[in-house]
Structures are given as C-alpha cells and as structure tokens.
Amino acid sequence: MAIATDYSSAHSLKVTPSSGEDYTHYKIVKAKYPTRFFGTLFAAFVIIAMLQSILTNSKWGWDVFxxxxxxxxxxxxxxxxxxxxxxxxxxxxxxxxxxxxxxxxxxxxxxxxxxxxxxxxxxxxxxxxxxxxxxxxxxxxxxxxxxxxxxxxxxxxxxxxxxxxxxxxxxxxxxxxxxxxxxxxxxxxxxxxxxxxxxxxxxxxxxxxxxxxxxxxxxxxxxxxxxxxxxxxxxxxxxxxxxxxxxxxxxxxxxxxxxxxxxxxxxxxxxxxxxxxxxxxxxxxxxxxxxxxKGALRNAPAPLFGPLLRRLFGASILARPPFPAVFSGTSVPKAGTSKSSFTQWRAPGAIRIHGVSKSFGLLKVLDNVRLDIKAGSVTAILGPSGSGKSTLLRTINHLERVDDGFITVDDELVGYRKSGRTLYELKEKEILKRRADIGMVFQSFNLFPHLTVLENIIEAPVSLNRLSRPEAMNLARELLVRVGLSDKINAYPRQLSGGQQQRVAIARALALRPKVLLFDEPTSALDPELVGEVLDVIKELALSGTTLVIVTHEIGFAREVADTVIFMDAGKIVESGAPDQVLNRPANPRTAEFLAKVL
Missing domain, CATH: 1.10.3720.10 (MetI-like)
Known part of the structure; x- marks a missing residue:
C-alpha cells in the first residue's frame, strides 16, 4: 500500500494582515528583566572576588604549586x-x-x-x-x-x-x-x-x-x-x-x-x-x-563544545552519517520497484488448540478451549474485555504457559515434547526456535526504540541465522515498500506515527517468514484516522494466503476479511462460524447481546 497526502495547495495559501500596513520592517525590542540582570551582575562579582582572593593571596603558595x-x-x-x-x-x-x-x-x-x-x-x-x-x-x-x-x-x-x-x-x-x-x-x-x-x-x-x-x-x-x-x-x-x-x-x-x-x-x-x-x-x-x-529523543542532543568544534574543524566534524550506508549497492531494491503482493515464502500453518485452560491465581482466564484453524485462513476473535482473547493468542506462541491442554502448529507441539501420553516442556532455547515460526504483532507495537526501522526488521532474521545480513536488508527494504514506509528506513520508532509504527511491527514479524501471524488488537492503540493504514496492510496479508489470527474490536473489518469469526466470553468459545452467520444471525444469546451493543 502507499499513502500519499497532497500538500500542494498549502503553498498557494497567503497570509494577509487585516490592515494594509506592512509589518516586515518593524524594529523588535526584547523584554527586559531587571532581576535577572542584577542576579547576573552579582554572580559575576562573586566569581571575580573569589578569583582575586585566590590568585593574589601569597599564602596559597602558587609558586610551590x-x-x-x-x-x-x-x-x-x-x-x-x-x-x-x-x-x-x-x-x-x-x-x-x-x-x-x-x-x-x-x-x-x-x-x-x-x-x-x-x-x-x-x-x-x-x-x-x-x-x-x-x-x-x-x-x-x-x-x-x-x-x-x-x-x-x-x-x-x-x-x-x-x-x-x-x-x-x-x-x-x-x-x-x-x-x-x-x-x-x-x-x-x-x-x-x-x-x-x-x-x-x-x-x-x-x-x-x-x-x-x-x-x-x-x-x-x-x-x-x-x-x-x-x-x-x-x-x-x-x-x-x-x-x-x-x-x-x-x-x-x-x-x-x-x-x-x-x-x-x-x-x-x-x-x-x-x-x-x-x-x-x-x-x-x-x-x-x-x-x-538514539531513538529515545526525536532529535539527538547537540554535541558538547559544538560551536567551538565547528569553528576549529568545520561543520563536517559533527555530521553524523545515516546508519545504513550499505544501500548504495545495486542489489537492494529501490522504493516502488516491487509490484508483487506479500511473497508467500512458506506454506501457511494449521493451528489446533486441544482443551487449553489457563488461570491467574483464582481467576480462570481460559476454560477448556478447543479450536481448529485451517492453514491459510483468516480467523477473527471477538469478545468483551477480559474474555480471554489476548491470553488465548499468547498461548499459541507460548508467551503464556497453559495449565492444561496443548497447542500444535502443523501438528508440531508448541513449547512441549511428547513422549507417550506425557508432555515435557522444552528448554527456553528450543521454545525460542519454534516460536520464531509464529509471528506476533502487539497491541502497543513494542518496537525496539533504540534501533532504527531497518535494525528492528533485520534483528531477528540475522540473529537466528535465517538470513545473511545483506539478504535481511534486501528483505527489509522489500517489506517496507509493501507497507508504504520505504522512506522511513533510517528513522527511529519515536519519529513515526502510531500507524507507521504498527506497520513496521508487521514488517518485522513478516521478516521471519512465519507459518502463522498473530495480531493482538492491532488498531486499539491508534487514533481513528490511523486505523485504516494498518487495516489495509492486514487486508493485503489476508489475500496472500498467510494464516492470520486476529484479536480485534473492528467488527466491520472482521466481516470483510475473516473466513471464521469466533466469539469468546468468560474464557470460553461461545460461538464460531462464517462472518455472515456469527455477525448477522448469531445462534448464541450472549453473542447477540454483545453485537447489539457494539454495532
């Protein structure tokens, strides 16, 4: 997608004073602060008196010093x-x-x-x-x-x-x-x-x-x-x-x-x-x-002694080159050259959730949840706050350990190894390796603020040895073209809008070429004007055949994009089916009650 705004009309606007008088050559006199002046004078007097006392008193023994x-x-x-x-x-x-x-x-x-x-x-x-x-x-x-x-x-x-x-x-x-x-x-x-x-x-x-x-x-x-x-x-x-x-x-x-x-x-x-x-x-x-x-502030602090260094060595001594000087090579695709949709690098994964339960103390968040998600499908999970939607999503990639049941992606257990009828939890290193096949886009973006957009995207593929650094940079550039942010490759997250940050987060998750992509309320942290940017990217992903599981409150979006809509309440799947059936003709009274409030 590409988002462009026409600012051409802004240059034609002229601001005309209400009267015909020309104010451009008026002399400006700054406000005077007598207290500040006398305070400065007093400070100067104290400094001069101290220096005079120290330098002229022979008992300090400056010759011995x-x-x-x-x-x-x-x-x-x-x-x-x-x-x-x-x-x-x-x-x-x-x-x-x-x-x-x-x-x-x-x-x-x-x-x-x-x-x-x-x-x-x-x-x-x-x-x-x-x-x-x-x-x-x-x-x-x-x-x-x-x-x-x-x-x-x-x-x-x-x-x-x-x-x-x-x-x-x-x-x-x-x-x-x-x-x-x-x-x-x-x-x-x-x-x-x-x-x-x-x-x-x-x-x-x-x-x-x-x-x-x-x-x-x-x-x-x-x-x-x-x-x-x-x-x-x-x-x-x-x-x-x-x-x-x-x-x-x-x-x-x-x-x-x-x-x-x-x-x-x-x-x-x-x-x-x-x-x-x-x-x-x-x-x-x-x-x-x-x-x-870097990344914590929109503009980096000025160099100490900056004016002095500029005077001695010229402005070039303080210039900080942009991070990736590596993009001068011809092997890197330029913005706008990619015509294809999101490339389907790997076959999409099928998800099976087998009787999963999860409690936080005495609060039961998931209660014997069972669900089959077909490979290449788009599943939207709806429900009131506290119904267990986000927790279910986080159990799929084992960010939350389940108390009972288990989850498979392409018949491979997530977080466990099966031996007979016993499940043994994997060590963290093995869990991380399997988790990389399950991409996740967070509600609050969770981009790494000290890394540029490019560094955010290439960090995982290079660290996990899935791609060489040049390959990862080529892929990052292609993904940024697809999400309409090729001009932000050197920016830090704090320099981006919320919608731009979420699109970078999607590109970062895609860089691992996952079998499954999870979205945890991807638009809830955005202003209404920015929601469309992110939803357009997810729609394009849905058309590519990637397996998507989306926790969302966007009912219209779920109706348009999802193959299956799931309604959860009190940690249970109350109803599931095609969007037309669940959203227009809900079979469960609780689903109908919820939709009546939000539609």
Missing part, C-alpha cells in the same frame, strides 16, 4: 590513580552486570547468592575490605593449584608474593564497586518495559541476545548518570588505598607535604588533578549518554 604540579612523583601517583580507576571500573561493572543478571534470574539459589554478595560488600567499609585483603596472607599462607579435595598439587605460591599492595587495592576497589554497580544496573534493567522482553521473545531471540542487544542498551539511559557518579566516586575513593602505603596521587602528595610542610599548595596540586579527572569523565559521560539517547 607550579613546582610540584608536574613533578615526577606526583605524575607517577596520578598514573596509579588513573590505572586503579580504569581497571576497577571495568572489572567492577563487568562483575556488577553479572550480579545484576543473577539477581533477576529465575534460579532462587543464584539470585540469593547474588543478593548475599551485594548485602555483604555494601555492609563492609571499603577501608576494612582493603585491610582484610592486605592481610589475607595471615589467613591463607599459600595458594595451591591442584585437584580440589585431594592431595594432588601442581603448583604452590606464597600469598604475599601474589597479593601485592596494588593487587589488593585493585581487587578491593573492584569487589566494592561491583556491589554498588550491580544495583544500578538492576535498576536500569527493571526500567525497561516488559513489552520489550515479550517482543524479543516472540521474535525468537536468545536470552543472551535479549539481554545484551535489547534490554541493556535501553537500560543504559537509566544506568549512565548514576553509574558515572560511581566511577567519579571511585576515582576519588582511590585515595583510600593510602592505608596500604600504595603511592597513588593523594598518598604521594601527603608524603611530599610532610617533608616540606607546604600543606595547602600540595593539597591544591591533588585538587586540580582531581578536577581534571572529573572534567574528562564528565565530558565522556555526556557523549556516552548522547550515544545511548
């Missing part, structure tokens, strides 16, 4: 501080990520172990932890490498030779950092909408891919501000290793001023170096946050 600022011992201490900060940050956040993922794990023992580590390390003061590590040789004199719980030993080393002051400081800072960073990362993970996990699972992405490609990149916007606070705190906290007599920046400065008694100038040496470190980290934080803001 200049003498020691680049002194070799100070620079050596600075290098140790930077090294400890960098290594402890990397190790601490790597371990913190593992701890955070363990905290949200479904394994109670693993989650409990992670919680215990965090509880313990956050309870112990850093200075106590450093002293314990430095005296670890008292508890364990040697480190033995061999077979556990036997006398077989391959090598043995004294603890004091392994755990130097620097190693003890690095280990202590990393362990302490991991405990605090894990909670920051866990908070970021919990901030990601649950729909993102469901969308990733519906596409068949592995747990690891879900975590590192979908969840953590989105969580970074929450993690980064607090995470950088921790890193900055760590850079200053390295001064704590003075208890190990390790000559980092602060300890080195202490040693020097104890010898020459120039306390204030030497403290200023350390202060200025810490200010420089914090400034560099703050600039890094800005640009990293800017990187992870």
């Amino acid at each position: 200049a003498e020691w600022f680049f002194a070799e011992p100070v620079l050596a201490g600075l290098v140790r501080t930077l090294l400890l900060t960098a290594l402890a940050s990397v190790l601490g956040f790597a371990l913190g990520t593992a701890l955070a993922l363990a905290r949200v794990s479904k394994s109670p023992l693993l989650s409990g172990l992670s919680w215990a580590y965090i509880w313990l390390l956050r309870s112990i003061p850093l200075i106590v932890l450093l002293l314990i590590l430095n005296n670890l040789g008292y508890l364990y004199e040697t480190v033995r490498i061999g077979v556990p719980y036997t006398d077989i030993s391959f090598a043995e080393y004294p603890m004091v030779s392994i755990l130097s002051p620097f190693a003890a400081a690095l280990i202590g800072l990393s362990l302490n950092q991991a405990a605090f960073s894990s909670e920051i990362i866990r908070g970021g993970i919990l901030s990601v909408d649950q729909g993102q996990l469901e969308a990733a699972a519906a596409l068949g992405l592995s747990r690891r891919r879900q975590a590192f490609r979908i969840v953590l990149p989105q969580a970074m916007r929450t993690i980064l501000p607090t995470g950088f606070n921790e890193i900055i705190g760590l850079a200053k906290g390295t001064s704590m290793v003075y208890v190990l007599a390790l000559p980092e920046l602060f300890y080195t400065v202490q040693v020097i001023y104890r010898r020459n008694l120039e306390v204030v100038p030497l403290l200023m040496v350390a202060t200025v170096w810490y200010l420089i470190i914090m400034t560099v980290l703050s600039v890094a934080q800005y640009y990293i946050e800017r990187h992870f803001s």
Whole structure:
C-alpha cells in the first residue's frame, strides 16, 4: 500500500494582515528583566572576588604549586590513580552486570547468592575490605593449584608474593564497586518495559541476545548518570588505598607535604588533578549518554563544545552519517520497484488448540478451549474485555504457559515434547526456535526504540541465522515498500506515527517468514484516522494466503476479511462460524447481546 497526502495547495495559501500596513520592517525590542540582570551582575562579582582572593593571596603558595604540579612523583601517583580507576571500573561493572543478571534470574539459589554478595560488600567499609585483603596472607599462607579435595598439587605460591599492595587495592576497589554497580544496573534493567522482553521473545531471540542487544542498551539511559557518579566516586575513593602505603596521587602528595610542610599548595596540586579527572569523565559521560539517547529523543542532543568544534574543524566534524550506508549497492531494491503482493515464502500453518485452560491465581482466564484453524485462513476473535482473547493468542506462541491442554502448529507441539501420553516442556532455547515460526504483532507495537526501522526488521532474521545480513536488508527494504514506509528506513520508532509504527511491527514479524501471524488488537492503540493504514496492510496479508489470527474490536473489518469469526466470553468459545452467520444471525444469546451493543 502507499499513502500519499497532497500538500500542494498549502503553498498557494497567503497570509494577509487585516490592515494594509506592512509589518516586515518593524524594529523588535526584547523584554527586559531587571532581576535577572542584577542576579547576573552579582554572580559575576562573586566569581571575580573569589578569583582575586585566590590568585593574589601569597599564602596559597602558587609558586610551590607550579613546582610540584608536574613533578615526577606526583605524575607517577596520578598514573596509579588513573590505572586503579580504569581497571576497577571495568572489572567492577563487568562483575556488577553479572550480579545484576543473577539477581533477576529465575534460579532462587543464584539470585540469593547474588543478593548475599551485594548485602555483604555494601555492609563492609571499603577501608576494612582493603585491610582484610592486605592481610589475607595471615589467613591463607599459600595458594595451591591442584585437584580440589585431594592431595594432588601442581603448583604452590606464597600469598604475599601474589597479593601485592596494588593487587589488593585493585581487587578491593573492584569487589566494592561491583556491589554498588550491580544495583544500578538492576535498576536500569527493571526500567525497561516488559513489552520489550515479550517482543524479543516472540521474535525468537536468545536470552543472551535479549539481554545484551535489547534490554541493556535501553537500560543504559537509566544506568549512565548514576553509574558515572560511581566511577567519579571511585576515582576519588582511590585515595583510600593510602592505608596500604600504595603511592597513588593523594598518598604521594601527603608524603611530599610532610617533608616540606607546604600543606595547602600540595593539597591544591591533588585538587586540580582531581578536577581534571572529573572534567574528562564528565565530558565522556555526556557523549556516552548522547550515544545511548538514539531513538529515545526525536532529535539527538547537540554535541558538547559544538560551536567551538565547528569553528576549529568545520561543520563536517559533527555530521553524523545515516546508519545504513550499505544501500548504495545495486542489489537492494529501490522504493516502488516491487509490484508483487506479500511473497508467500512458506506454506501457511494449521493451528489446533486441544482443551487449553489457563488461570491467574483464582481467576480462570481460559476454560477448556478447543479450536481448529485451517492453514491459510483468516480467523477473527471477538469478545468483551477480559474474555480471554489476548491470553488465548499468547498461548499459541507460548508467551503464556497453559495449565492444561496443548497447542500444535502443523501438528508440531508448541513449547512441549511428547513422549507417550506425557508432555515435557522444552528448554527456553528450543521454545525460542519454534516460536520464531509464529509471528506476533502487539497491541502497543513494542518496537525496539533504540534501533532504527531497518535494525528492528533485520534483528531477528540475522540473529537466528535465517538470513545473511545483506539478504535481511534486501528483505527489509522489500517489506517496507509493501507497507508504504520505504522512506522511513533510517528513522527511529519515536519519529513515526502510531500507524507507521504498527506497520513496521508487521514488517518485522513478516521478516521471519512465519507459518502463522498473530495480531493482538492491532488498531486499539491508534487514533481513528490511523486505523485504516494498518487495516489495509492486514487486508493485503489476508489475500496472500498467510494464516492470520486476529484479536480485534473492528467488527466491520472482521466481516470483510475473516473466513471464521469466533466469539469468546468468560474464557470460553461461545460461538464460531462464517462472518455472515456469527455477525448477522448469531445462534448464541450472549453473542447477540454483545453485537447489539457494539454495532
């Protein structure tokens, strides 16, 4: 489909003032704010007074400051501080990520172990932890490498030779950092909408891919501000290793001023170096946050020092090329060149639902549901809110585990393996593989906001090794032509309207070439003006022979497109049949009552 709007008439409109007077050359005088002016004047006075006091007071000892600022011992201490900060940050956040993922794990023992580590390390003061590590040789004199719980030993080393002051400081800072960073990362993970996990699972992405490609990149916007606070705190906290007599920046400065008694100038040496470190980290934080803001804002934040960089290097230094420079090749179809309908890549699947029941606590949502859906058919599911429509749809691709019964697609069980008269639930990896044959379009779109339209569509086919990256990009371009969005290939979801987002979601589901395509109220989150865009795409899909199961409130659409209409109430299929029979001559009084209210 293609949707075009004629804006040509807009250019012919002219705005004419009500009077004949020409306002184009009037001088504009901006409003004046005396309070703001005097506030600015006061701030300038305070700054000038402070600088004058600091720079003219000889007791600050700026000559001593200049003498020691680049002194070799100070620079050596600075290098140790930077090294400890960098290594402890990397190790601490790597371990913190593992701890955070363990905290949200479904394994109670693993989650409990992670919680215990965090509880313990956050309870112990850093200075106590450093002293314990430095005296670890008292508890364990040697480190033995061999077979556990036997006398077989391959090598043995004294603890004091392994755990130097620097190693003890690095280990202590990393362990302490991991405990605090894990909670920051866990908070970021919990901030990601649950729909993102469901969308990733519906596409068949592995747990690891879900975590590192979908969840953590989105969580970074929450993690980064607090995470950088921790890193900055760590850079200053390295001064704590003075208890190990390790000559980092602060300890080195202490040693020097104890010898020459120039306390204030030497403290200023350390202060200025810490200010420089914090400034560099703050600039890094800005640009990293800017990187992870893609897709979260309609317009990316302006580069820091943008005007200065433009003046020094020209505008090209700040230009950000569009994501896929890969489309310059001739192998990629251009918009408008595809004349065919949605290509039927795979034979459509038949669905059989065998006595499925599902409860949430005491509430029975599905009650012994039985249904056969023919391959290539279009089935519309109607019913009041809370009747179990969406839950039934989600059991088909095993996003919801059933309590009783089972579902097959082309006689292949979804989520289970049959042995005799017993069903064994498959492991998550195998469920994800089978789920990829059952595409799903969600009510709230659930596009990945940090990925472009192209990246959203190619993520699953490439991740699951169904297509090579060039093949997936060719397919994405073809699908976007079919849904009328070929010009949005580099856009982020937040830059699209609701109807456009839902059409991208349909293209994303089709990119896996599924046997069955499920729609969970695909138009309910849209403005009435946008509903037609999405319904036109679904109509074209219906004509292609794809097996479609659609939960909808659009009665007219169901009448026009569906082969079978199903009416559900209180978790049961009350009535099913051809659209003309169910919608015009319902056999069940409950169906007639519902239709009388909505028609």
